[in-house]
Amino acid sequence: MTEQDTDWIGLMIGNSRLHWGYFCGQTLLACLDTPHLNEPLSNEFLRQIFPKLLTNKCNCALIVASVVPSQKELWANYGNLRRITLKDIPLLDLYPTFGIDRALAVLGAGKKYGFPCLVIDAGTALTFTGVDGDKKLVGGAILPGLKVQLASLRERTAALPEVSLPERLPQMWAKETAEGIRSGIIYTILAGIEKFSLEWLNLYPESRIILTGGDGDLIRDYWQEKAIKSPLVDKTIIFEGIAAVKGISSCLIDKGEPI
Ligand SMILES: Nc1ncnc2c1ncn2[C@@H]1O[C@H](COP(=O)(O)OP(=O)(O)O)[C@@H](O)[C@H]1O
Ligand SMILES: CC(C)(COP(=O)(O)O)[C@@H](O)C(=O)NCCC(=O)O
Numbered sequence: 001m002t003e004q005d006t007d008w009i010g011l012m013i014g015n016s017r018l019h020w021g022y023f024c025g026q027t028l029l030a031c032l033d034t035p036h037l038n039e040p041l042s043n044e045f046l047r048q049i050f051p052k053l054l055t056n057k058c059n060c061a062l063i064v065a066s067v068v069p070s071q072k073e074l075w076a077n078y079g080n081l082r083r084i085t086l087k088d089i090p091l092l093d094l095y096p097t098f099g100i101d102r103a104l105a106v107l108g109a110g111k112k113y114g115f116p117c118l119v120i121d122a123g124t125a126l127t128f129t130g131v132d133g134d135k136k137l138v139g140g141a142i143l144p145g146l147k148v149q150l151a152s153l154r155e156r157t158a159a160l161p162e163v164s165l166p167e168r169l170p171q172m173w174a175k176e177t178a179e180g181i182r183s184g185i186i187y188t189i190l191a192g193i194e195k196f197s198l199e200w201l202n203l204y205p206e207s208r209i210i211l212t213g214g215d216g217d218l219i220r221d222y223w224q225e226k227a228i229k230s231p232l233v234d235k236t237i238i239f240e241g242i243a244a245v246k247g248i249s250s251c252l253i254d255k256g257e258p259i
């Protein structure tokens, strides 16, 4: 079997969920999200999440990137595991504490859509990550994501309730507490995305802007309700990034170190 037709799994450990991609060579065959594990990873678990695809009996190669160190003991016993670190990322000017999920997402988006590229990741945190045409990190920004913003008001105030995310845009000028919270959070996030996107396009008018993460579709729907052209939503860029790193050279990926 050649490197091109070997099955393997890419895993991004985010702060809310695990993001799994099943590959044959460089082709992404399936992807899905699961909650964090609460027991060590087993072959059985992998066969459950990819039932049709995972036919080989031996440990399927697992390429893991993580922004959640506390999950690491759950992977310690899985034999065929490689970890991606910032050293593996072929982008310039990365700083030491830069999030590996941000690096992989913008690498994947740039590979797929071209550099320069701006990625907006609406996950647990909402991040902006911009890379220029020379594959240098220009920089970005980090703020609490939609769910974290909603939860923080409930946690840090006496009177504010837990509020869910609506499918449609809330009223901007609310006359009711829950609607007021939705309005404040959603419209300021949309305004922030618009501001960062415009600033980025001033610097790099030819750049693509890619929206990803668990709240990406919802934010796109909000934009479309306002009849404003939304950034393109692509949930697979993180896997494009993992495949790009694996494709460059499997020996680049840190072999010894446990995650
Ligand atoms: N089934 C789900 N479980 C958890 N969060 C979800 C789900 N579907 C959508 N989301 C949204 O995804 C966001 C988290 O994004 P995600 O990309 O999964 O985060 P991370 O990469 O940080 O783990 C939350 O704000 C939440 O609103
Ligand atoms: C900003 C993040 C928390 C986003 O994580 P996520 O919401 O995708 O789970 C993560 O990329 C991270 O821990 N970054 C380190 C700090 C930085 O990127 O500068």
Ligand SMILES: [K+]
Pocket: 014, 101, 121, 123, 124, 213
């Ligand atoms: K993410």
